[in-house]
Amino acid sequence: MRTLAYRRPTSAEEAVELMASNPGAKFMAGGSNLVDHLKLGVASPELVVDVSGLPLDVVEECEGEDGHLLRIGANVRNSDLAAHPVVRSRFAVVARALLAGASGQIRNQATTAGNLLQRTRCVYFQDVTTPCNKREPGTGCSALDGYGRYNAILGASPECVTTHPSDLAVGLAAVDATVVVLGVDGERRIPLEDLHRLPGERPEADTTLAPTDLITAVELPMSHPDTVSTYSKVRDRASFAFALVSVAATLRLDGGTVDEVRIAWGGVAHKPWRAHLAETALVGGRLDEDAVRAAVDDELDVATTSAETAFKVAMVRNATTMTLLRLAEEAAR
Known part of the structure; x- marks a missing residue:
């Protein structure tokens, strides 16, 4: 049985200080990801800093520098966020992304910040008997020549071809969310699109955060009343x-x-993939099937596929077309 120290800070500032004075420590909130990794041997911190008791569990409307926004505390549970009336009415894409993830039991436990910081579910990352650059830098990437059906087709590198697992992160990428972070030098804000990083030569670094950084909230600019949104997920089975x-x-x-x-696309890259080229191609024109397919193909022009992942190109094209055409019908009502 592994031994580790456990601390439960009473403030966000104390949590950051604990991390700063204990290199290799890990934050834990809902624990639905970290506890699995402790059991598997993927993570072995000497100290766990439990932030689940911090008062970061409120969803509220407020004024920001750029106007009216919805502020979501880092410890808000996924199930509570999905059920929030403002999220359901103004950010349907976020509510539906949450409900597409995991199971009801896990959504009751998982937190907003923890969901954003999920680590990959690549089978080789979770199997400590296999080489994995994300788990042990420099050992190699077993997924390159192994089971690769879930591998990335955008932004991958020879060091890592895995994908980011969070549904919520993809939904938040589509609403221009901002992540509020407390670090040793104080508070700062990071566009969600800049939170996660592509693997490059350092696949072990999932995000642009420092180990001592604590996410305290996520802020969503209030959507235009005429904006419609949704989330579509293609998977092997209907849940979990x-x-x-x-x-x-x-x-x-x-x-x-x-x-x-x-x-924004999930399941195709090391991070939620914001399809800026496709967006630019569609703005100002009529939205029909041919226009969407052409715009998606512009974005996917840089995709790299294998025999196991070639299906994802057609799947992205079809899923995006279906999603946008349904939204167009909803917007026209």
């Missing part, structure tokens, strides 16, 4: 399965013309 491909999208039409569209 990670995405082969997922699509988070928001849409606002002006007559029959696209005034604003945001698209």
Whole structure:
């Protein structure tokens, strides 16, 4: 049985100080990811800093520097966030992404910040008997020549071809969320799109955060009343399965013309993939099947596939087309 120290700070500042004075310590909130890794031997911290008791569990509307926003505390449970009336009415893409993830029991335990910081579910990362650059830098990537159905097709590197597992992160990427972080030098804000990183030569680093950084909240700019949004997830079974491909999208039409569209993909990269090229191609035009497929193909022009992942190109194209056409019908009502 592994031994480790356990601390339960009473403030966010104390939590950051504990991390700063104990290199290799790990934050824990809901624990649905870290506890698994402790059992598997993937993680072996000498100290666990339990932040689940910190008063970071409120969802509230407030004013920010750029206008009205919804502020979500880091410890808000996934089930509570999905059921929140403002999230359901103004950020349907976030609510549906949450409900597409895990199971009811896990959603009752998992937190907003913890969901964003999930580590990959690559089978080789979780199997400590196999080489994995993300788990042990420099050992190699077993997924390159192994089981690769869930591998990335965008932004991967020879060091790592895994994908990011969070549904919530993809939904938040589509609404231009901002992550509020407390570090040793104080508080700062990071666009969610800049929170996660591509593997490059350092796949062990999932995010741009320092080990001492604590996410305290996520802020969502309030959507335009005419904006519609949703989340579509393609997976092997109807529940408790990670995405082969997922699509988070928001849409606002002006007559029959696209005034604003945001698209984020899951299951295709090391991070939620914001499809900026596709968005640019669609804005100002009519939204029909041919236009969406052409825009998606522009974005996927840099995709790299293997025999096992080639299906994802067609799946992304079809799922995005279906999602946006349904949103267009909803926006036109």
